[in-house]
Amino acid sequence: MNDFPVLSILGLLPFAAAVVVGFLPHGRELLAKQIALVVSLVMLALTVAMAISFEPNAAEPFQFVEKTPWIEQFGISYALGVDGIALVLIAMAVSLGPVVILAGWNDADDNERHRPQTYFALLLALLGTIVFVFAATDLFLFYVAFEVMLIPVYFLIGMFGRGQRTYAAVKFLLYSLFGGLLLLAALIGLYVVSARELGTGTFDWTLLAGMPIDPDTQKILFAGFFFAFAVKAPMVPVHTWLPDAAASATPATSTLLVGVLDKVATFAMLRMVIPIFPDASEWAAPFVVTLAVISIVYGALVAIGQTDMYRLIAYTSVSHFGFIILGIFAFTEIGGSGSVVYMVAHGLSTAALFLVAGFLVKRRGSSLIPSFGGVQRVAPLLAGFFLVAGLSSLAMPGLASFVGELTVLIGSYQRWPVAAVIAVIGIVLSSLYVLIMYQRVAQGPETENVKGMRDAVPREVVVFAPILALTLAVGIFPKPVFDVVNPAIERTYSFLQVAPVEPEVPVGDVTTDGAATDGEDS
Amino acid sequence: MMPHLADGFTSPTFEYQLLAPMLIVFGGAIVGVLVEAFTPRGPRRTVQVALGLVTLVVAFVVLLAVTRPKLGDLAASGTVAIDGPAVFFQGTILVLALLSFLLFVERGVDSAGDAFTPSGATIPGSASERELVAARVSQTEVWPLALFSVGGMMLFVASNDLLTFFVALEVMSLPLYLLVGLARRRRLLSQEAALKYFLLGSFSSAFLLFGSAFLFGYSGSISFTGIYDSLSSGVGLDPLLLIGTGMVAIGLFFKVGAVPFHSWVPDVYQGAPTPVTAFMAAATKVAAFGAMLRIFYVALGDYDWNWRPMFWVVTILTIVVGSILAITQTDIKRMLAYSSVAQAGFILTGVTAASDSGLSSTMFYLVAYGFATIGAFALVTLVRDGTSEATHLSRWAGLGRRSPIIAAVLSLFLLSFAGIPLTSGFIGKFLVFEAAVNGGATPLVIVGAIFSAVAAFFYVRVIVLMYFSDPPDDAPSLALPGAATTLAVAVCAAGTVALGVVPGPVIDLAQEAAAFIR
Known part of the structure; x- marks a missing residue:
């Protein structure tokens, strides 16, 4: 389509910038931050350009394709390309780039151990790996990006975190590595199978998707893939690394970690697990859906009991990832598309929550909910941000999460009615955890704790405004997102044998909320 | 077939082009011995260093230029096979040896000189030792010893009959036993390590030799080709063959440090002078795996249904025990030793595949492992407490802030x-x-x-540390690496x-x- 290697540039530019920023001498901290911000804005501009020239209904699965042989002996190539799902997720990640850099502007200034240069270099490197992990159409390249991604996060938590940062960083790394190594074993198994099926082994998605694999082998390989992604997502019962990591990391890191990085797992379920192991996916779906529902309810219940804001937000994410996975394994187009929209919405709402909570924590020096109270009296703007972020998390109509949650529930009700009904409990509980937290932090009389707290400074307003704008945009007018995502979802589910479920709920019902665009495809 | 003794005497043939790299290394070692005898003490070290490095470089160039284009032949009347794997492993050994030699040369990190005691024969702590240290004497025998060992390794990976195989093993091992005992610091630990290595090493050599005798007894031939032929003539489960295979395997498992024959590894790696540890951990492992691959893939290639179960068990044990014991270590050299045990397990995974891809993957892994190992041990020499290396892990805390480059490069290897x-x-x-x-x-x-x-x-x-x-508070000093160590680390990292x-x-x-x- 066009020969300009936009994805490579998008992925490599932050790495190059990271090297430059990392080696800046002492005293050039400001320059480091400026370079990081400018690079992230350039990435955003590139992504916007890419999104504009993207053709949602193109016949070929991937666009902006690049392919160069890498390790030819094993059919490994440096192959990039995006479908609608990847494009939307890259766009979300890249939009959050400047936001987190701005939000983390002063994060590393009073760190006596490590320099801000390192902090921003790591953030940039992380952004680069995120682009590669979503854009890789070669499974080996995906795996490389998937694992390399751990390194910057590990150092971001361990070097710049607080509290039990070392413990959290190591726990994060070991959980991820454990899942990742099983994924490697499964990937090698898949390669060997592909060598038998296709004559020459390959890691090329376009050849692997829909390749016939004997059902028993499929189940074993599925288990390897799914386990790795369940750890990453994270699903109950392999979720415990997330609250620890989120409680110790800086808000900027947590935003990228929970908001973007964990989406790699749900993205990979759509991109790889279902098209490559369709039979096993159908076979395992009841089990996966059960786990997803457990995650939804358990995550929400545990979130209510948290006293640390960061941990609370982490547990809400466990609950929300349950919704996303429920939507994916509903095997209905509306559920699948809904889950992608929910991924975007969750990225935005988590970013808002983590970053605003970070502003509060920065002022107070503590992330415990009881050490606040009556923030609204002293810092009304900040409290307002906090409320909006919370509402976005509990899926207030008009905000992005609502569209996602509703479509996921509609989609999954058609296939798994019982699961969908139980999942609704999660929505009820979400109002509880958000509103209780807001009430304790912001409402009530002004307490000693928050006396003299500054209201939001301009930098913080600039951080919050774009997130809010995007949340509203997707919440009110999600059609462009659905338009881009739907064809990719259709292709994903076309590998399945399962009969499509006729919508039992009249789709017209959701028109008022803008989610009706789904109806146009069915 | 080998000329049988009863056939009368046939004069052996020597394909000098194929054998040249080994001959160069052995020649260099012998000249080194002469230098030791006839050169005055003053320039002796310089001469030995130059001789050692030049020998390796020349051997490598000859290997690439002369031997490689002609590979695929048996040489020296069928006792040596110069085929693809042999040349690949010989090249790897030469490169790794050259990198280790660069560490041997280093005199900058220890205020008293290089990593070796001035005289292995003096009693640790004695007056004569102090005199020699004060006079800044060097134990220059290190160089010919190491060259002999390199030559042995090169022969080990190319040997094509049981006798050459055993002779090569001994030529490779004997100098190592000595080198292990020559540390400048903590000499008692070093001598203890040398003794342990020697005792266990000779024990394992005995196993190997005994196993070879059984294989000969079974097949009536000492050449690998002969053993292979006798196997393909279709004899079933012969106890001689089974015992011989097992005992040869034990000897080789010992050399690669596979569980349950690994107990020497941590003690020896810890006690040996660190450059020697690097040399042993990298080059010896390549040689031992090269020889293992040859005997099991060539001589016993059709017998894999019988030796693979044994390899399965040893591989799993090696990976599991190596990984778990490494966790409990508090000394970085011991930790790297157990790590090398675990790595041997991963390499064995490739050997167990018993296929061409098993062979090529093992070859690649050994190269990768060799570079990282030499690099890691080279960095160990730089972190020092007063005079000796600060090997306790707690001493490494906060190194990232004090020396970002050492920490970053070590992280890369890890x-x-x-x-x-x-x-x-x-x-x-x-x-x-x-x-x-x-x-x-x-x-x-x-x-895995x-x-x-x-x-x-x-x-x-x-x-993390x-x-x-x-x-x-009393953080160890960081020695500035000299040009040699810097070069070695840079090559390994690259x-x-x-x-x-x-x-x-x-x-x-x-x-x-x-x-x-x-």
Whole structure:
């Protein structure tokens, strides 16, 4: 389509910038931050350009394709390309780039151990790996990006975190590595199978998707893939690394970690697990859906009991990832598309929550909910941000999460009615955890704790405004997102044998909320 | 076939072009002995250093220029096979030896001189030792000893009959026993290590020799080709063959440090002078695996249904025990020793595949492992407490802040051991796992994957210490590496990254070379 290697540039530019920023001498901290911000804005501009020239209904699965042989002996190539799902997720990640850099502007200034240069270099490197992990159409390249991604996060938590940062960083790394190594074993198994099926082994998605694999082998390989992604997502019962990591990391890191990085797992379920192991996916779906529902309810219940804001937000994410996975394994187009929209919405709402909570924590020096109270009296703007972020998390109509949650529930009700009904409990509980937290932090009389707290400074307003704008945009007018995502979802589910479920709920019902665009495809 | 003794005397043939690299190394070693005898003490060290380095370089150039184009022949009346794997391993050994020699040369990190005691014969702590130290005398025998060992290794990977095999093993091992005992610091520990290594090493050599006798008894031939022929003539489960295979395997498992024959590894790696540890851990392992591959793939190639179960058990044990014991270590040299045990397990995964891809993946892994190992041990020499190396892990805390470069490069090597992508270790792991899955050893791969995560824990622990902890108040001093060490570390680091990012050419080399001749 066009020969300009936009994805490579998008992925490599932050790495190059990271090297430059990392080696800046002492005293050039400001320059480091400026370079990081400018690079992230350039990435955003590139992504916007890419999104504009993207053709949602193109016949070929991937666009902006690049392919160069890498390790030819094993059919490994440096192959990039995006479908609608990847494009939307890259766009979300890249939009959050400047936001987190701005939000983390002063994060590393009073760190006596490590320099801000390192902090921003790591953030940039992380952004680069995120682009590669979503854009890789070669499974080996995906795996490389998937694992390399751990390194910057590990150092971001361990070097710049607080509290039990070392413990959290190591726990994060070991959980991820454990899942990742099983994924490697499964990937090698898949390669060997592909060598038998296709004559020459390959890691090329376009050849692997829909390749016939004997059902028993499929189940074993599925288990390897799914386990790795369940750890990453994270699903109950392999979720415990997330609250620890989120409680110790800086808000900027947590935003990228929970908001973007964990989406790699749900993205990979759509991109790889279902098209490559369709039979096993159908076979395992009841089990996966059960786990997803457990995650939804358990995550929400545990979130209510948290006293640390960061941990609370982490547990809400466990609950929300349950919704996303429920939507994916509903095997209905509306559920699948809904889950992608929910991924975007969750990225935005988590970013808002983590970053605003970070502003509060920065002022107070503590992330415990009881050490606040009556923030609204002293810092009304900040409290307002906090409320909006919370509402976005509990899926207030008009905000992005609502569209996602509703479509996921509609989609999954058609296939798994019982699961969908139980999942609704999660929505009820979400109002509880958000509103209780807001009430304790912001409402009530002004307490000693928050006396003299500054209201939001301009930098913080600039951080919050774009997130809010995007949340509203997707919440009110999600059609462009659905338009881009739907064809990719259709292709994903076309590998399945399962009969499509006729919508039992009249789709017209959701028109008022803008989610009706789904109806146009069915 | 080998000329049989009863056939009367046939004068042996020597294909000098094929044998030249080995002859050069052995020649260099012998000249080294003469230098030792006839050169005055003043310039002696300079001469030995130059001789050692030049010998290795010349041997490598000859290997590439003269031997490689002609490979694929048996030489020296069939006792030596110069085929693809032999040349690949010989080249690897020469490169790794050259890197280790650079560490041998280093005199800058220890205020008193190089890593070796001025005289191994003096009693530790005695007056005569102090005199020699004050006079800044060097134990220059180190150089010819190391050259003999390198020559032995080169012969070991190329030997094509049981006698050459055994002789090569001894030529390779005997100088090592001596080198291990020559540390300048902590000499008692070093001597103890040498004695342990010697006793256990000779014990294992005896096993190997005894096993060879059984194999000869079974097949009536000492040549690998002969053993292979007698196997293919279709004899079943012969106890002689079974016992012989087992005993030869034990001897080799000892040399590669596989569980349950690994107990010498931590003691010897810890006690030996660190440059020697690097040399042993890298080059000896390559040689031992090269020889193991040859005897099991060539002589016993059709017998794999019988030796593979044994390899399965040893591989799993090695990975599991090596990884778990490494976690409990508090000394970085011992930790790296157990890590090398675990790595031997991963390499064995490739050997167990018993296929061409098993061979080529093992070859690649050994190269990757060799670079990272020498690099890691080289860095160990730089962190020092007063005079000797600060090997206790707690002394490494906060190193990332005090010396970002040492910490970053060591992290690179550790991440490579842990198998993180974009490092050579990852590609190596991928290749051996792929070979194993293809060879029907999937359970090994699953064990390998799970314990890779366990192994990652202790590698990561060092990174945690270096970057996330505060340095101790009496933090160890950091020696500035001299040019030699810097060069060695730089080459190792570059190799580790290059093999991780663009592994294609070396995989190509390994795959092209991966064909034994019989």
